[in-house]
Structure formats: C-alpha cells, structure tokens
Amino acid sequence: MGDSIYEINTDRCTECIGHYETPTCQKVCPIPNTIIKDPAHTENEEQLWDKFVQLHHADKL
Numbered sequence: 001m002g003d004s005i006y007e008i009n010t011d012r013c014t015e016c017i018g019h020y021e022t023p024t025c026q027k028v029c030p031i032p033n034t035i036i037k038d039p040a041h042t043e044n045e046e047q048l049w050d051k052f053v054q055l056h057h058a059d060k061l
C-alpha cells in the first residue's frame with residue numbers, strides 16, 4: 001500500500017518479462033487504464049531481463 005493507493009514495487013516488477021508476453025496485471029485487471037507505468041521508473045528490456053535473473057535465478061549466478 002502506498003500513501004493513498006496500491007503501488008507496484010518497481011524493484012520486483014519485471015513487466016512480466018521471463019514469464020509472459022505482456023504485463024499480466026494490466027491484462028487481467030477489469031478496469032481499463034488502471035495499472036499504468038510510472039514515467040519516473042522506466043526500464044529497457046535488458047534492464048528488465050537483468051532484474052528477472054536477479055529475482056528468480058540469483059542462486060545460479
């Protein structure tokens with residue numbers, strides 16, 4: 001929970017890279033345009049892949 005709304009932890013969100021083709025939370029949310037990207041936390045595909053590896057495969061590095 002953020003100050004007034006629920007917020008996605010950018011340290012743990014990979015935009016679903018490594019798991020799905022598109023961000024699953026956006027895909028399944030019944031209310032359109034509710035889950036939006038934070039322009040203050042933009043990451044390119046390489047950065048998202050690096051985060052995926054750190055989060056899910058750090059024990060194999």
Ligand code: SF4
Pocket residue numbers: 008012013014015016023024025026
């Ligand atoms: S479902 Fe995917 S895009 Fe949504 S918060 Fe989780 S990792 Fe990020």
